[in-house]
Amino acid sequence: MYWSKYFIPTLKDVPIGAEAISHQLSLRAGLVHMLTSGVYSYLPLGLKVLKKIEDIIRDEMQEAGATELFLPVLHPIELWKKTGRDQVLDEVMIKFKDNRGREMCLGPTHEEIITDLVGSFVKSYRQLPVCLYQIQTKFRDELRTRFGIVRACEFIMKDAYSFDRDVEGLKKNYDRMYQAYKNVFKRCGLDVAIIAADSGAMGGDVSHEFLVPAAIGEDTIYHCPSCQYYEGAGETQVEGRDCPSCKKGKLEKQVAIELGHIFQLGTKYSAAQEAFFIDEDGQQKPMIMGCYGIGVSRVIAAIIETNNDKKGIIWPECVSPFDIEIIPIAGGDKSAEINELADRFYQELTAKGFDVLVDDRDETAGFKFNDADLIGIPKRLIVGKKNLANGEVEIKCRRTSEIKLVKIEQAMEALVS
Numbered sequence: 001m002y003w004s005k006y007f008i009p010t011l012k013d014v015p016i017g018a019e020a021i022s023h024q025l026s027l028r029a030g031l032v033h034m035l036t037s038g039v040y041s042y043l044p045l046g047l048k049v050l051k052k053i054e055d056i057i058r059d060e061m062q063e064a065g066a067t068e069l070f071l072p073v074l075h076p077i078e079l080w081k082k083t084g085r086d087q088v089l090d091e092v093m094i095k096f097k098d099n100r101g102r103e104m105c106l107g108p109t110h111e112e113i114i115t116d117l118v119g120s121f122v123k124s125y126r127q128l129p130v131c132l133y134q135i136q137t138k139f140r141d142e143l144r145t146r147f148g149i150v151r152a153c154e155f156i157m158k159d160a161y162s163f164d165r166d167v168e169g170l171k172k173n174y175d176r177m178y179q180a181y182k183n184v185f186k187r188c189g190l191d192v193a194i195i196a197a198d199s200g201a202m203g204g205d206v207s208h209e210f211l212v213p214a215a216i217g218e219d220t221i222y223h224c225p226s227c228q229y230y231e232g233a234g235e236t237q238v239e240g241r242d243c244p245s246c247k248k249g250k251l252e253k254q255v256a257i258e259l260g261h262i263f264q265l266g267t268k269y270s271a272a273q274e275a276f277f278i279d280e281d282g283q284q285k286p287m288i289m290g291c292y293g294i295g296v297s298r299v300i301a302a303i304i305e306t307n308n309d310k311k312g313i314i315w316p317e318c319v320s321p322f323d324i325e326i327i328p329i330a331g332g333d334k335s336a337e338i339n340e341l342a343d344r345f346y347q348e349l350t351a352k353g354f355d356v357l358v359d360d361r362d363e364t365a366g367f368k369f370n371d372a373d374l375i376g377i378p379k380r381l382i383v384g385k386k387n388l389a390n391g392e393v394e395i396k397c398r399r400t401s402e403i404k405l406v407k408i409e410q411a412m413e414a415l416v417s
């Protein structure tokens with residue numbers, strides 16, 4: 001991809017009102033743009049990161065035995081009345097009457113919709129278990145939108161739902177999802193704390209939250225600096241208490257962002273919506289459900305929040321929008337030669353399957369370097385006049401700032417290793 005033909009509207013200055021580092025950098029690096037408070041456009045670079053995270057999630061969902069589908073955003077309120085959640089979620093639900101006079105809402109989550117769907121098809125224990133997921137836009141009329149895409153009114157969630165005939169089945173699905181979540185966050189370059197949590201508006205007994213310690217966190221957790229043990233904020237004061245795991249450290253307070261939440265729902269929805277099946281013993285029973293959510297767009301913010309320096313974002317390789325950025329630097333009479341070499345590297349790297357961005361804009365070296373630091377592609381190849389005279393190019397690592405001068409013939413190997 002050539003920068004001049006792409007769309008990366010970088011900003012030099014910190015936008016007014018953006019406090020969080022991730023919010024500032026996601027705007028400045030041209031990943032997202034605010035339409036109005038809590039509502040964001042994903043620009044090409046941001047969309048690329050989103051898709052990379054989605055790919056990781058799809059891969060792990062498949063591993064966990066879940067199948068993808070796509071549910072509607074537009075819901076009849078009737079369905080929400082069956083569980084009473086039109087009241088529970090009243091504050092965040094975006095409701096309206098359509099032109100036919102039907103009462104509708106934009107989905108803040110999808111338990112009622114999936115329960116209705118699965119309940120209408122699954123009638124026998126032989127059809128269970130069922131585990132389905134989608135990656136889709138959710139709408140929540142958040143009164144306090146915060147930190148850009150961290151708390152938005154329109155955001156992307158991966159939500160999965162499991163249906164089982166018994167609690168053992170639910171526990172199996174829950175454990176597979178738990179493991180899938182661990183894998184997803186690890187592959188996104190995130191170190192998560194996993195905390196047994198309050199099920200809140202979802203109902204049910206067991207739930208776990210996946211959180212990333214970060215300055216902008218809205219949740220408080222406690223952690224042991226000697227063994228990385230984590231604990232949620234219970235009713236009793238735990239700060240300063242001896243670590244129950246290693247018995248050496250003392251628990252410290254820490255703020256964290258919630259990225260994922262999994263629940264053992266039981267029969268709360270299936271009973272209310274009459275999602276029944278006939279079991280082997282001939283008895284009619286409500287299906288036993290679990291639900292599993294990841295805030296996909298929020299993951300982008302968490303990655304930036306934990307991977308940056310004064311100059312900009314430092315993408316972990318697995319979620320970076322590009323693998324390599326090539327920067328040709330205008331060199332007077334040598335410019336044609338420089339551009340040709342940059343193009344050649346672009347072709348060769350692309351042919352090898354790398355996703356490459358060439359900053360072919362007519363700008364100074366300093367300007368291009370600043371933008372490269374800002375958008376944070378892990379590896380950079382700089383083609384300039386002085387080094388070219390020695391038959392060399394420069395390779396720079398964004399994370400370590402390490403610079404290597406290599407012979408042109410050895411550059412490919414140095415880049416891909």
Ligand SMILES: Nc1ncnc2c1ncn2[C@@H]1O[C@H](COP(=O)(O)OP(=O)(O)O)[C@@H](O)[C@H]1O
Nearest residue numbers: 149150151152155258259260261293294295298
């Ligand atoms: N307003 C929001 N903006 C962005 N992501 C959100 C928002 N609300 C929830 N999420 C993400 O969706 C995941 C699952 O949602 P849920 O547990 O229902 O949210 P909450 O705990 O805020 O009620 C959360 O862990 C979070 O990552």
Ligand SMILES: [Mg+2]
Nearest residue numbers: 209258260261
């Ligand atoms: Mg939650």
Ligand SMILES: [Zn+2]
Nearest residue numbers: 224227243246
């Ligand atoms: Zn400890």
